Structures are given as C-alpha cells and as structure tokens.
Amino acid sequence: MPSNGDRQTESGNESTSGIGRRAYIAGAGATGLVALAGCAGGGGGGGGGDGGTDSGMDDGTDSGMDDGTDSGDGGSAGDSGGTTTINIITWEEYAEMQENIESTLDGVELNITPSTSSTEMFAQWNSGQDEQFDIAVPNNNLVRRFMDADLVTPIDQDAVASFDSMYDKFQTFVDQQFTADGEAYGVPIRFGWYGYAYDTRTVPDHEPSYDILFEEDYVDADLDGEIIMYDEAAKAMPATALYLGFEEELQGSEMTFSTDQIDQMQQALVDQKPRLQGYIAADPTFIQEFQQGNFLVGQSGRNEVIQMRTEGADWVEYVVPREGAMAWYETAVVSAASDNQETAWEVVNEFLAPQNGAALAQAGFSPSTNPAVSEELTQEQNDLYGSIDPARLDGMIPFKDIASDVEEEYVSAWEEVKAA
Amino acid sequence: MAVGDPEETNRAAAVRLLSTRYGALGITTGPALLWIAALLLAPLTFMVVVSFLEVSPISYEIVYEPTLANYEGLFDSTPWWDTPFFTAIWLSYGIATVTTLLCLTLAFPLAYLLARRGGRTFKIIIFLVLLPFFTMYLVRAYSWVLMFGPGGVINSTLMSVGLTDGPIELFNYGVPAIVVGLTHAYFPYMLLTLYASLDGLDFSLIEAARDLGASRVDVVRDHVVPLTLPGIIGGSLFVFVPSVGAFITPRFLGQGKIQMIGMLIESRVVGTYSIGYASAASMFVLVSIIGAMIVAFRYVTIEDLGGG
Numbered sequence: 238m239p240s241n242g243d244r245q246t247e248s249g250n251e252s253t254s255g256i257g258r259r260a261y262i263a264g265a266g267a268t269g270l271v272a273l274a275g276c277a278g279g280g281g282g283g284g285g286g287d288g289g290t291d292s293g294m295d296d297g298t299d300s301g302m303d304d305g306t307d308s309g310d311g312g313s314a315g316d317s318g319g320t321t322t323i324n325i326i327t328w329e330e331y332a333e334m335q336e337n338i339e340s341t342l343d344g345v346e347l348n349i350t351p352s353t354s355s356t357e358m359f360a361q362w363n364s365g366q367d368e369q370f371d372i373a374v375p376n377n378n379l380v381r382r383f384m385d386a387d388l389v390t391p392i393d394q395d396a397v398a399s400f401d402s403m404y405d406k407f408q409t410f411v412d413q414q415f416t417a418d419g420e421a422y423g424v425p426i427r428f429g430w431y432g433y434a435y436d437t438r439t440v441p442d443h444e445p446s447y448d449i450l451f452e453e454d455y456v457d458a459d460l461d462g463e464i465i466m467y468d469e470a471a472k473a474m475p476a477t478a479l480y481l482g483f484e485e486e487l488q489g490s491e492m493t494f495s496t497d498q499i500d501q502m503q504q505a506l507v508d509q510k511p512r513l514q515g516y517i518a519a520d521p522t523f524i525q526e527f528q529q530g531n532f533l534v535g536q537s538g539r540n541e542v543i544q545m546r547t548e549g550a551d552w553v554e555y556v557v558p559r560e561g562a563m564a565w566y567e568t569a570v571v572s573a574a575s576d577n578q579e580t581a582w583e584v585v586n587e588f589l590a591p592q593n594g595a596a597l598a599q600a601g602f603s604p605s606t607n608p609a610v611s612e613e614l615t616q617e618q619n620d621l622y623g624s625i626d627p628a629r630l631d632g633m634i635p636f637k638d639i640a641s642d643v644e645e646e647y648v649s650a651w652e653e654v655k656a657a
Numbered sequence: 658m659a660v661g662d663p664e665e666t667n668r669a670a671a672v673r674l675l676s677t678r679y680g681a682l683g684i685t686t687g688p689a690l691l692w693i694a695a696l697l698l699a700p701l702t703f704m705v706v707v708s709f710l711e712v713s714p715i716s717y718e719i720v721y722e723p724t725l726a727n728y729e730g731l732f733d734s735t736p737w738w739d740t741p742f743f744t745a746i747w748l749s750y751g752i753a754t755v756t757t758l759l760c761l762t763l764a765f766p767l768a769y770l771l772a773r774r775g776g777r778t779f780k781i782i783i784f785l786v787l788l789p790f791f792t793m794y795l796v797r798a799y800s801w802v803l804m805f806g807p808g809g810v811i812n813s814t815l816m817s818v819g820l821t822d823g824p825i826e827l828f829n830y831g832v833p834a835i836v837v838g839l840t841h842a843y844f845p846y847m848l849l850t851l852y853a854s855l856d857g858l859d860f861s862l863i864e865a866a867r868d869l870g871a872s873r874v875d876v877v878r879d880h881v882v883p884l885t886l887p888g889i890i891g892g893s894l895f896v897f898v899p900s901v902g903a904f905i906t907p908r909f910l911g912q913g914k915i916q917m918i919g920m921l922i923e924s925r926v927v928g929t930y931s932i933g934y935a936s937a938a939s940m941f942v943l944v945s946i947i948g949a950m951i952v953a954f955r956y957v958t959i960e961d962l963g964g965g
Contacts, residue, residue, distance in 0.1 A: 360930040363717045386716065462807070462829070468913040470928075514807070515830055515912025530808030644714070648929055649741075655916045656741035
C-alpha cells in the first residue's frame with residue numbers, strides 16, 4: 238500500500254499528464270477572468286471610497302471649488318482644502334514655475350509631463366489623451382492643428398487677466414493665427430527664433446547665410462563633418478526652404494510647398510548629409526556637444542547660445558541668416574475635454590505673471606511675451622534674454638504647419654533624408 | 658484540522674485548492690499567463706489588427722475597414738527596396754548581426770575559461786561582467802556618448818598623447834559607436850548563456866581528442882562548437898533580437914544620421930500617429946524574427962538553451 242506521500246506524487250504526475258490543453262487553457266482563462274473581475278471590483282470600491290480628495294487627480298474632474306459647476310466624482314473638497322490637479326504637457330522648463338503657481342492658486346496642484354516636441358503633444362491629444370491633459374503648450378505652428386481637430390477651447394478672458402499685458406505684437410499674432418469665429422484659442426507664453434550658431438575660434442566672420450550649412454566653400458574653414466542640423470522636420474525643412482529661396486511658400490497661414498519643391502528640399506538635405514556631424518533634437522545635447530567640440534556650426538535656437546554664453550562660452554556666436562529665420566512662440570491651449578477649464582486658464586494666466594515668467598525665462602533663456610517680466614530680472618539677464626523687443630521678429634517668418642495636401646510627401650521626404 | 662478556527666480553515670481550503678489539478682495549475686501558472694495575455698498577447702493582437710486597418714490622418718481614429726495599404730506603404734518606392742523602411746531594416750539586421758558576432762567572439766573564450774577554471778576567478782569575472790547592470794541602461798548608453806565623437810574622451814586622449822593629429826572617424830558617432838554600445842549592453846546575455854552551455858560540457862572528451870592527435874582548432878571545430886551549439890544559438894538570439902529593435906543606443910550614438918527600424922517606427926508614431934504603418938513595419942520585423950527563431954529551433958530545443 239502506497240504511503241500518503243506516494244499518493245501525492247501519483248496525483249502530481251496525473252495532474253501534469255492528464256489535463257488536456259483545452260481544459261488547461263479554460264482553467265487559466267477562468268482564473269484570469271476571476272482575477273480581472275476582482276481587480277475591477279476592487280478598483281470600483283476604491284474609487285467610491287476615495288471620491289473626495291483624489292477625484293481631481295485621477296481623471297481630471299474638478300472638485301467644484303472653482304465655479305461650482307464641476308462637481309467631479311463625488312468630490313467632497315468644495316472650498317475647504319480640496320485639490321484640483323491640472324495636468325500639463327509642456328517643455329521641461331515650465332516645471333520651474335510649478336511651486337510658485339501652486340502656492341498662488343489655492344487648492345491647485347500641477348502635474349507636468351515634459352515633452353520635447355509640439356508634434357508629440359498634438360499626436361498624444363489627438364489620439365485620445367486630451368482627456369488626460371488640461372493644458373498643452375505647443376509651438377505656434379501646431380496650434381491651428383489643435384483648433385482644426387476641435388481639441389481646444391476658447392480663451393476664458395476672465396481667467397486670463399494678464400492677456401492684455403502681453404506685447405501688442407503677440408496679441409496681434411493671436412488675432413491672426415489663433416482666432417476663429419471671433420474667439421481666440423491660444424495664449425503665447427515665450428518666444429524666440431531659429432538661426433545658427435558657430436564657433437568663432439575656427440569659423441571666420443562672414444555674412445550670415447544658410448549657405449554655410451549647405452555649401453562647401455562659403456567660408457574659409459573646413460566644415461566637413463562639423464555641422465549640426467535639427468533632428469526635426471519642422472525645423473530643418475523650413476531652413477532648407479529658405480536656403481532654396483522658397484520664402485513665398487512660407488508666408489501664408491501654412492507652408493504650401495509643391496511636390497517638386499519638397500523634392501528639391503529633400504535632395505538638398507541628402508546632399509548635405511555627408512557634411513553633417515549629425516542631427517540633434519534636444520537643447521542640452523546641442524550644448525554639451527558644442528562645448529565638447531564635436532561640431533563647429535549648428536542650426537539652433539537663440540536660447541541655447543545664450544545659455545552657453547551665460548555659462549562662459551564666449552567663443553560661440555549666434556546669427557540670423559540673411560534669407561530669414563523662423564520665429565516661434567510657445568502658446569498655451571486648454572483642452573476642450575478638460576473638466577477644469579476655468580482653473581486651467583487661471584494656471585495659464587499664472588504663466589504670464591512676472592514672477593513666474595522670470596523663473597521660466599531664467600530656466601529656458603528665452604524672453605516672456607509679457608514685458609513686465611523684465612522687472613523681475615537683473616540688467617544682465619534682461620540684456621541677454623529677459624527684455625528682447627519683439628520688434629526683432631518683424632523680419633522673421635512665424636513658424637507654421639505644413640499644408641495637409643502635401644503633408645505625406647513632406648513627412649516621406651524627411652524620412653528619405655534620415656534613411657539616406 | 659481544528660474545525661471552527663478561521664485560520665486553520667483558510668489553510669485547509671488553500672491546501673484543498675492546491676491539491677486539485679486545475680487549482681494547482683491555475684494558481685501556479687495563472688498569474689503568469691494573465692500577465693502574458695494582458696501585456697504581450699493583447700497588445701500584439703492589437704498591433705496585428707491595426708496593421709490591416711487605416712487610421713484617419715485628421716482625427717487619428719481607426720477606420721474599421723480591412724486594407725493592405727499599410728503593407729503596401731512599406732514597399733511604396735521604385736525600386737521597392739529603396740524605401741526608408743527597407744533601408745532601416747537592412748541596416749538594423751546588419752548592425753544586429755555584427756553585434757551578435759562581436760558578442761560571440763568576445764564571450765566565447767571567456768565563457769570557456771570560466772567553465773574550465775571556476776572558483777574565485779569565476780566569481781570575480783562574473784561580478785565584473787554584471788557590474789554595469791547595476792546602473793540604468795540609459796546611463797550606460799549615455800556614457801558612450803561622452804566616449805565617442807570628434808571631441809569625445811577616446812579621440813581627445815589619442816590626440817593628447819600624440820597618437821593622432823585629428824579625430825579618428827572610427828571613434829565618431831555612427832555605426833561603429835552603435836555596435837560598441839549594443840555589444841556592451843547585451844554582452845552579459847551571451848556570456849551567461851554560453852557559460853551555461855559550456856558548464857555542461859564533458860571536458861574529458863576534449864582531452865581524449867587531444868590525446869588522439871587532434872589539434873586545438875580541430876577540437877574546437879569538431880567537439881566544442883557542436884556540443885555547445887545550443888548555447889551559441891541561444892546567446893545569439895538573446896543578442897540579435899533586441900539589437901534589431903534597439904532604440905535608445907542608436908538614438909544616442911547615431912547622432913540622428915543612422916536610422917534603425919525602431920527609430921523609424923517611433924518617428925511615425927510620435928510624429929504623425931501613423932500607427933497603421935508602424936504596426937505593419939513592426940509585423941514585418943516580428944515575422945522575420947520568428948522565422949529566424951523557427952530555423953534556430955530546428956537545431957536546438959528550448960531545454961537546450963538552458964545549458965546541457
């Protein structure tokens with residue numbers, strides 16, 4: 238007679254060999270379903286229990302403290318200590334304002350998701366994440382796309398009291414670019430432009446031109462393998478267009494290149510590629526590699542160079558090419574799907590406040606669209622980046638989106654360049 | 658069993674559950690299966706489905722009408738192999754192949770030494786090999802950014818000691834830098850897999866072969882390699898597969914001039930939300946890798962990969 242232990246062993250053997258695959262899968266599936274049901278039930282229970290304080294954090298619903306209309310998921314906070322979390326996708330320097338904004342706006346917490354691309358912000362929102370974010374801050378070229386996709390809501394003029402404090406130029410930009418049916422949709426926060434920087438220790442003085450990026454003998458210096466371009470079609474392609482003389486196509490509300498022009502831009506970039514050290518997207522990488530001596534000329538924004546000069550790199554020079562430059566201004570928009578629209582616009586209003594604008598300017602070395610910000614900065618900071626007259630944008634071309642009818646060719650051309 | 662004692666009752670219930678065939682299987686393998694189903698099979702199924710559907714370029718919504726347009730898009734050029742997709746996929750296969758061979762070449766002698774010697778040497782070397790694993794992958798990849806480049810540590814050192822007048826192109830960013838970065842990242846997988854295989858090798862066979870007149874090369878070619886083939890194939894798979902889809906390392910060390918398939922797919926998703934195209938491209942990679950694995954498993958079994 239087998240012992241007890243023997244019986245267990247036999248049983249174990251049977252269990253391994255005796256169960257059919259279907260029975261096994263069915264059993265595992267049932268277990269999974271039970272577990273899923275358990276998770277769902279538990280989650281629901283948790284949600285019910287937590288209703289008050291977390292409701293804003295979890296799904297963006299307001300606790301009702303702002304206007305009394307957004308009651309959220311049973312939020313019990315009301316005016317007495319409830320927290321509304323505003324979810325923001327934006328450039329990483331905006332985190333510098335977080336602490337001050339949270340202390341200024343009672344009951345508001347900011348949850349900032351850093352991003353390095355306006356295109357990425359749009360892709361995330363248009364693919365359904367507009368419900369997870371209350372605010373995005375894309376560059377001006379992408380705002381129209383947000384509007385056309387019905388992702389954003391008109392400015393709450395009552396909440397954005399600082400709107401009139403902006404330079405007139407940016408209020409005009411809003412009228413021209415971000416207004417539809419009499420309603421404006423975006424608030425410019427800070428601005429700058431794209432030209433190129435070079436190492437004055439090796440590259441001689443010259444008339445600023447995109448020719449230096451594309452033509453071998455433009456200056457008396459060997460620049461083969463010493464040039465950097467932006468690793469983003471939205472920045473590299475317009476510079477190429479200006480080099481090729483396609484300025485007219487950049488003047489409308491969107492870039493209207495023909496297929497033939499896109500082919501020419503593609504070819505120019507492919508021909509340029511052997512002369513490149515590479516393509517760089519992020520500002521810190523650009524700065525680190527420029528300082529490391531990995532290249533001599535780089536397409537760049539003004540802010541990168543100002544940061545380098547602030548840190549002692551007096552050998553770097555920044556110029557605006559004679560063919561023109563693309564001007565950018567980051568523009569805050571609020572999601573049409575947000576349950577906290579009024580609070581979100583209040584946060585946007587804080588982006589323009591002098592103290593916050595100064596913190597942002599110091600972090601990103603770019604000027605605010607609110608001239609009052611300069612009062613919070615030192616004279617040296619103002620000279621470098623704090624008090625830049627937006628009249629300097631007059632000769633520049635505002636960044637804009639590619640026309641939808643050639644977008645596919647435009648994207649393909651850039652991919653061909655990268656693959657070449 | 659103490660009837661009425663809740664703790665005892667629960668324990669008894671657990672024992673009863675585990676003693677049944679379905680209960681034991683469900684509890685032991687159920688969580689893992691659930692994990693795989695939710696985080697591997699479900700996304701994979703979604704990817705397969707989306708690759709045969711269109712995505713609206715305006716609203717980004719999936720249009721539920723079957724289409725082969727995404728797959729046609731991969732070949733949309735004249736000649737068809739000149740598309741960015743095929744350029745990227747060939748480059749990825751090439752880089753992954755070189756990385757695999759380099760890992761194999763570097764790891765095999767070391768694994769052989771570890772299997773023969775063992776003891777303290779084994780512990781020290783294994784510790785050194787695994788040491789970089791205590792840092793984040795991102796940090797390890799970024800460290801190579803500082804090493805390479807015209808003004809990187811390697812070129813600067815060579816120039817400062819007078820070995821070269823200017824930067825050496827080999828140590829610039831590009832394919833060589835990516836291969837080095839990937840080799841560094843995946844070397845331990847190859848080493849440990851080879852070691853597991855070599856550790857089960859009967860070295861008396863090698864001594865016998867040598868006694869009977871076989872040269873060292875003959876021994877390696879006719880005995881060591883055939884007997885450790887499962888380890889070689891297993892280690893190669895562990896290096897080749899992630900290398901093909903590598904993203905961070907080529908992004909850092911390619912300086913934007915090198916576009917491997919993972920980067921192309923990412924740019925399509927992030928830039929234009931072309932998840933249909935991206936899914937079709939991913940499917941192509943997936944199917945080709947599964948094909949390679951099927952071929953590999955003609956020579957080894959899953960059990961072999963663990964050594965033995």
